Amino acid sequence: MRETDILVVVDVQNDFCPGGSLAVPEGDRVVPVINRLAGQFAHVVLTQDWHTPGHLSFASAHAGRKPFETTELAYGTQVLWPDHCIQNTPGAAFHAGLDVNRAELIVRKGFRSGVDSYSAFFENDRKTPTGLGGYLRERGFKRAFFVGLATDFCVRYSAEDAARLGFEAVVIEDACRGIGANGSMEAALDSFRKSKVRLAQSSSVAREAA
């Protein structure tokens, strides 16, 4: 790949894999695909969902509410999730098979107790930056490839924000898996089509290099 390309590995954590509290179907299947891809990139960053106990995005923080229902918060509509990726718990750790050694940066997100953060670039208020945009710009990256979990939430919002910030954004479909809550998968694919996010397959990414 080019020197100005970077692979962004989104939330490949135990709680999003089978057996985890917010398991994405086949979530662990992305691991070998991502490890192979990582070897083709000169630069890799990881994101890590990193919530406080009792985080406002958890259904358990709202009396009488169940996971996957939605609620209105100050910054808009929020899906209520099972408790997941709580700081310093095994569920928040990266999947043991993920090759994290080459990662140059780990961006943690969702650590403010009152606001969720799907995107690697902005909190769900869509305004508060994580700093990743500045990091990528300052280091001269032009094109960001997104892989990981989940296609319809954190991968989606990360890729769309990258495009909005002026980076070329590519989602490598077979290196992602989705949650599929209330039509979220269809919404994501539709939204990728409308925004400037391109979809690719891992088998063709190496060939795109030059």
Ligand code: VGL
């Ligand atoms: C995610 C829901 C809640 C994700 C994180 O990584 O896609 N989804 N927290």
Ligand code: ZN
């Ligand atoms: Zn989360």
